[in-house]
Amino acid sequence: MQKNILIIGAGIAGCSLAHFLANSGWNVTLLESEDDIAQGGSGNPVAAIYPKFMLNDEAYNDFMLKSFRFTTGWIRRLGLNEGDYRFDGAIEILEEAYAQKLEINLSRKITNKENFFSLINESILNKYLIESNSSGLFFHQGGWVNPIALCSHLINHSNIKIVTHQKIKSIEKSTDQWTLKTESQKTFNSSHVAICNASSVSQFDLTQHLHTDAFRGQVNWINSTTLQMPPIVTCDEGYLAPLIQDKHIFGATYAMNDFNKDLRKSDTKKNIASIKKIHREFYNHCEAQESIHGRVAWRASTKDRKPYVGRVFDNQLLGKMRVRELARADQLPWLKDLYIASGFGSRGFTFAPYCSSVLANLINDNLSQEDKKTLNYTNPERYRLKKMSLKKVASQIFKV
Numbered sequence: 209m210q211k212n213i214l215i216i217g218a219g220i221a222g223c224s225l226a227h228f229l230a231n232s233g234w235n236v237t238l239l240e241s242e243d244d245i246a247q248g249g250s251g252n253p254v255a256a257i258y259p260k261f262m263l264n265d266e267a268y269n270d271f272m273l274k275s276f277r278f279t280t281g282w283i284r285r286l287g288l289n290e291g292d293y294r295f296d297g298a299i300e301i302l303e304e305a306y307a308q309k310l311e312i313n314l315s316r317k318i319t320n321k322e323n324f325f326s327l328i329n330e331s332i333l334n335k336y337l338i339e340s341n342s343s344g345l346f347f348h349q350g351g352w353v354n355p356i357a358l359c360s361h362l363i364n365h366s367n368i369k370i371v372t373h374q375k376i377k378s379i380e381k382s383t384d385q386w387t388l389k390t391e392s393q394k395t396f397n398s399s400h401v402a403i404c405n406a407s408s409v410s411q412f413d414l415t416q417h418l419h420t421d422a423f424r425g426q427v428n429w430i431n432s433t434t435l436q437m438p439p440i441v442t443c444d445e446g447y448l449a450p451l452i453q454d455k456h457i458f459g460a461t462y463a464m465n466d467f468n469k470d471l472r473k474s475d476t477k478k479n480i481a482s483i484k485k486i487h488r489e490f491y492n493h494c495e496a497q498e499s500i501h502g503r504v505a506w507r508a509s510t511k512d513r514k515p516y517v518g519r520v521f522d523n524q525l526l527g528k529m530r531v532r533e534l535a536r537a538d539q540l541p542w543l544k545d546l547y548i549a550s551g552f553g554s555r556g557f558t559f560a561p562y563c564s565s566v567l568a569n570l571i572n573d574n575l576s577q578e579d580k581k582t583l584n585y586t587n588p589e590r591y592r593l594k595k596m597s598l599k600k601v602a603s604q605i606f607k608v
């Protein structure tokens with residue numbers, strides 16, 4: 209049987225899903241509204257990849273750890289050009305007491321922790337040229353990737369067709385296939401559809417309940433300098449990346465539901481200020497520049513910081529069911545052959561490849577126990593179920 213799927217959105221979520229499905233025999237058509245792939249959140253010149261843990265959220269930390277381990281291992285094996293990624297360490301500067309508490313929590317969770325992370329000490333600070341009074345964590349396998357190079361590499365497959373300039377306006381189901389219509393009334397048909405369009409996920413009738421907030425972010429960069437710079441990603445309030453393609457990239461700002469597309473001088477100033485504690489000389493150098501390059505994009509964030517990955521309900525079937533019936537996970541009215549991967553917030557390059565691999569396993573009906581746990585965690589219907597006081601079933605849609 210021919211396996212065909214339409215994927216809406218060619219950022220890291222859509223491109224990585226296309227990659228996993230193409231590798232398992234699917235014919236993928238990737239539909240993108242812009243004139244090229246990776247023009248939204250996934251189009252920055254660098255993405256930092258390190259596990260950003262929380263002090264009091266064990267489930268989030270488990271998800272972070274799984275995603276980070278999967279994604280870094282996978283990127284290493286992809287065969288990207290050497291200059292397009294690097295996992296030789298990342299530093300997260302944190303307040304000392306916070307870093308120590310996090311270290312205690314993580315030590316219980318992570319076996320072989322000395323190979324995974326260390327509390328920052330004098331020798332790490334000296335080695336990586338960070339200001340000497342900083343505290344925080346050093347992640348040995350942290351690093352960065354070139355987002356556009358990664359997305360381009362992923363879709364370079366004979367089973368993947370990319371069609372740009374196609375802004376999908378509606379999704380409808382007829383007897384045995386989905387029909388997608390564009391703004392200019394062009395149609396695409398297929399048995400399967402995946403929606404990977406970040407903060408536009410709620411634009412369709414079937415998914416309008418999937419709320420995200422768009423967080424505007426600006427990154428900046430200047431051309432290489434003669435200064436001695438940290439050779440790895442260093443994150444404080446903002447991040448400073450090592451020299452990549454002759455650029456020192458730093459950022460990023462964070463503003464909710466601000467839709468201004470233009471670079472703002474005030475945001476450039478904020479980004480410069482955010483690296484002051486990382487590298488004072490570089491900060492002074494940036495302050496002295498007449499003009500600084502940059503880019504603006506949006507992150508799609510859910511209220512609970514978990515992405516939406518999985519399926520949604522068939523609204524017609526849902527309307528006919530009683531709450532009592534919905535309490536049983538095996539009776540939930542899933543819409544067939546329509547999938548979601550959106551809402552990756554600030555950590556899309558850690559979360560999205562892992563989540564896309566799990567979603568591809570769902571589509572291929574080949575879920576492992578770990579995949580099921582992940583889909584319980586990222587269930588896109590969690591808010592609707594919780595509203596009906598069905599919190600338990602919301603996190604147990606799969607038996608594990």
Ligand SMILES: Cc1cc2nc3c(=O)[nH]c(=O)nc-3n(C[C@H](O)[C@H](O)[C@H](O)COP(=O)(O)OP(=O)(O)OC[C@H]3O[C@@H](n4cnc5c(N)ncnc54)[C@H](O)[C@@H]3O)c2cc1C
Nearest residue numbers: 217219220221241248249250256376405406425555556557
């Ligand atoms: C300033 C900034 C800095 C960041 N830094 C990092 C970082 O260091 N590390 C990290 O991991 N993450 C970072 N992120 C977050 C990361 O970039 C996102 O999580 C990730 O790019 C989301 O990928 P995506 O594929 O879900 O969305 P996107 O990359 O936004 O892709 C969605 C695509 O869908 C298309 N689309 C939307 N609607 C339609 C439609 N109706 N029809 C067709 N196409 C449509 C869009 O044009 C877009 O190309 C940063 C984000 C920003 C904004």
